[in-house]
């Protein structure tokens with residue numbers, strides 16, 4: 001369904017990954033469509049390889065801007081039964097699964113107007129070293145280090161932590177410091193300034209939730225994070241739409257032209273809206289509002305984003321759960337931060353690069369203390385996608401610095417040839 005949802009290639013008698021906790025169904029799988037206990041469920045896309053050299057079958061939603069069917073498959077004796085909640089097309093492709101997906105994605109990208117994949121990056125991002133406690137000083141320290149170490153970084157992106165509150169994006173957090181000054185200093189070095197925000201997420205404790213309960217999607221529980229329950233912004237409400245665009249315009253006015261728009265699954269949730277619009281209609285309208293306010297030359301990077309409904313509306317897309325300092329995920333759930341989960345989904349969605357958008361495999365972490373950092377670096381390099389360093393640059397050892405230097409290149413304008421197997 002979305003950036004953080006697992007994807008992979010499995011034996012026919014296996015069961016695809018399931019959320020280990022109920023809140024992860026909402027925040028990493030498809031909120032309204034819990035899967036059956038066993039078998040497979042793909043959202044808008046499911047592929048069956050008969051394994052005997054016969055044609056690979058691709059089952060998919062023909063127009064995922066309008067409807068994304070939940071497509072289920074289960075083994076019944078010697079057959080695989082496929083069923084779906086909505087309209088699904090079945091196509092047969094010669095060749096292996098990776099080739100079938102490449103051809104299928106070429107067609108979808110054309111139909112949905114995927115942007116031409118001009119190279120993006122390389123970048124540096126504050127998240128995987130400073131987390132929510134990031135300050136202006138931390139960003140400026142790394143800006144200095146980029147120059148001192150002679151690293152090729154085109155975009156410096158401030159992640160979660162600069163904002164006053166979750167849903168309160170018009171003001172900065174006093175603990176962060178002066179965002180306008182940080183942006184000006186980044187731009188003074190000739191680099192682009194980027195920012196993270198979760199534009200459709202409204203924390204229960206935010207000023208926005210208190211002042212404008214009518215801007216929230218009625219009945220939609222968007223999960224729990226930042227120590228609070230989360231609600232979804234109803235972009236079909238004119239007041240909410242105006243506020244959303246005012247937020248983006250203010251950030252663009254500071255000189256920001258790279259937006260990592262995160263947790264945007266919230267806009268697509270089912271629930272009561274001001275207008276008679278489906279979750280997917282509202283979601284796509286929300287993305288169009290952001291694009292109009294950010295300007296045609298801004299880079300939009302989707303994250304926590306419904307994948308297929310975003311084609312044509314974002315320049316780049318996170319296609320896997322977060323990388324973590326640990327290789328194994330919490331509770332064994334591969335939708336959660338971990339090397340294992342990020343590599344699994346990243347390989348399975350490698351075919352999307354330069355066909356639907358620029359793939360973001362998640363940040364390069366090359367400092368000591370990152371479990372299996374060599375394998376992770378190789379995964380990021382081979383993806384051909386966005387190269388974003390997220391280490392405290394002064395903490396890199398010799399291997400880390402050499403690897404960061406080597407991997408910080410613009411994204412590839414071409415799809416990557418199917419390399420390592422998609423599966424486990």
Ligand code: 9PG
Pocket residue numbers: 027127159160196224225262303304321322
């Ligand atoms: C900032 C981070 C980084 C990261 C994103 C995203 O379910 N959760 O509570 C949850 C928390 C964080 C998260 C994903 C899910 O990570 O992928 O790169 O920007 O937000 O908070």
